[in-house]
Amino acid sequence: MVMNNIDNKTSIGLDPSSVGSLSEPVDLKLLVFDMGKVFVRFEWAPIYETFASVTKSNIAAVKEAFTAIYFPYERGHLTTKEVIDHFNTSLGANLSHSEFSTIWTSTLDEDTEMTQLLQELRKQIPLYLLSNINDVSFGFLEEKFNVSRHFDELVLSYKVGHIKPAVEIYHEVLKRSNLQPNQCLFIDDLKENIEAAQSVGMHGIQFTGINDLRQKLPEFGIKT
Numbered sequence: 001m002v003m004n005n006i007d008n009k010t011s012i013g014l015d016p017s018s019v020g021s022l023s024e025p026v027d028l029k030l031l032v033f034d035m036g037k038v039f040v041r042f043e044w045a046p047i048y049e050t051f052a053s054v055t056k057s058n059i060a061a062v063k064e065a066f067t068a069i070y071f072p073y074e075r076g077h078l079t080t081k082e083v084i085d086h087f088n089t090s091l092g093a094n095l096s097h098s099e100f101s102t103i104w105t106s107t108l109d110e111d112t113e114m115t116q117l118l119q120e121l122r123k124q125i126p127l128y129l130l131s132n133i134n135d136v137s138f139g140f141l142e143e144k145f146n147v148s149r150h151f152d153e154l155v156l157s158y159k160v161g162h163i164k165p166a167v168e169i170y171h172e173v174l175k176r177s178n179l180q181p182n183q184c185l186f187i188d189d190l191k192e193n194i195e196a197a198q199s200v201g202m203h204g205i206q207f208t209g210i211n212d213l214r215q216k217l218p219e220f221g222i223k224t
Contacts, residue, residue: 074134
């Protein structure tokens with residue numbers, strides 16, 4: 001998942017107009033999907049507010065605590081216990097694992113229209129999940145929505161130690177799939193993540209909504 005108000009992105013320097021466009025036909029073998037803001041909804045603002053209320057802190061202090069741990073947590077460099085300990089120390093709180101997890105995952109929800117599309121697409125072509133995420137969020141989504149059922153392979157940042165847009169995480173997709181980059185199409189809501197995929201040779205579509213995606217997939221030979 002992507003945290004609001006944190007800039008951890010690297011510009012690839014590609015022409016933004018190339019996102020989602022094709023100059024020649026491709027022989028696509030794999031669709032690679034992001035999760036947050038694509039088929040899983042979430043918002044950070046209510047989470048900040050709940051943490052502030054529960055810990056009797058202000059929003060600025062909560063955001064500062066988030067900033068210190070968020071990307072290391074998504075990379076799997078911190079355990080959930082270490083994250084909770086950091087919150088408790090920084091905010092003078094005494095959050096349990098259960099309390100933390102409940103607040104942290106409170107806005108996560110499935111977009112059922114998109115998951116139906118995933119099921120339709122999987123009948124045509126293999127699907128991989130490529131997500132920046134931590135173990136608490138993924139555990140919640142898997143238990144509640146069984147997100148893994150849509151995919152042939154899960155490439156999760158906290159498991160592989162890299163987060164988008166680092167090119168290493170895209171190379172992990174290529175390694176697992178044993179495909180050439182131009183046989184893969186990546187769908188993500190963030191332009192910088194699409195540009196990073198394109199920098200290693202993948203095709204990309206920036207996700208702006210299901211209708212736009214349905215219109216663009218046929219350009220790559222995918223029926224919707």
